[in-house]
Amino acid sequence: MDFKNILISVDASDNARRAVDYAAQLLGQVRDARVTLLYIERAPGRDRFDTEEAWLSQCRLEHERVFGFLKDAREVLTKAGLPDAAISERTVLCSAEPSVAQTILDVQQEGGFGTLVVGRRGLTKGEEFLFGSVSTKLVHNAKNCAVWVVQ
Template sequence: MGEWHNILVAVDAMASSLRAVSYVGRIAGDLEAVSICLLNVYPEPPPDFYVKGGVKDEYQAQRIARAEELFKRCIEILVEAGIKREAIYCTTHMAEGKTISDTVLEVRRQGDFGTVVTGKRGVSKAEEFLFGSISNALARHCHDFTTWIVG
């Protein structure tokens, strides 16, 4: 099990993500040995993307650019809370052939994160079936790590 202060924060453009980042800042703001990874996972292009002439590299570049803007805001929140800038790093992944939830869990395992944080999104049962609920997946699979789900 990873150390609890090795924290993975899954973020997207939803307000609940910024609340989750703020919560992490309040909890970890005064800690010396904290390490925070901001993770943005985005879906594969829609099925008709390539038929309409879409290019995967361009899609990824666009999604990464959006994530970088989000990361800037998240970093501001964390630094204002007292977390050292050098303790924060960011990564972006496309959920290729799997759900966003599965991708978050894979990144958690690979990085040996002891704590995973996400904002709670109010998804419908249909959306949860199609896309997966990150908070539900984390709650189901948190056998060897801690999960913070922030509303």
């Protein structure tokens, strides 16, 4: 695994923005660093919408929001000093199984990423117990890589 091959998992949240900002500060002048921005896409549940049209509209809004975020994240990284050619984006469609955390770990292993960067949502212990925490699962299950959890 190459520690200069960095995977930043993002979800277009403020926490993901902090993870990108942190990585940009640390990596801006690192020679030969390569960054992949990973978005795990999960379609909203159809049962939450009255019509197919409403569901598709929500999917489009989410798509626009995420791709706007990815564009902004790329800009943050290039302004910090990373060459545009050293930054890539990847979107993976994830169903209920495997989990988001497992999907991130699968991408990390497949891509030979030596560094994994994620933002932390800041769940309470009770919320983490009930719902799980992606960052906690990544820290406990990542192999052969450094994990940066940014709060």
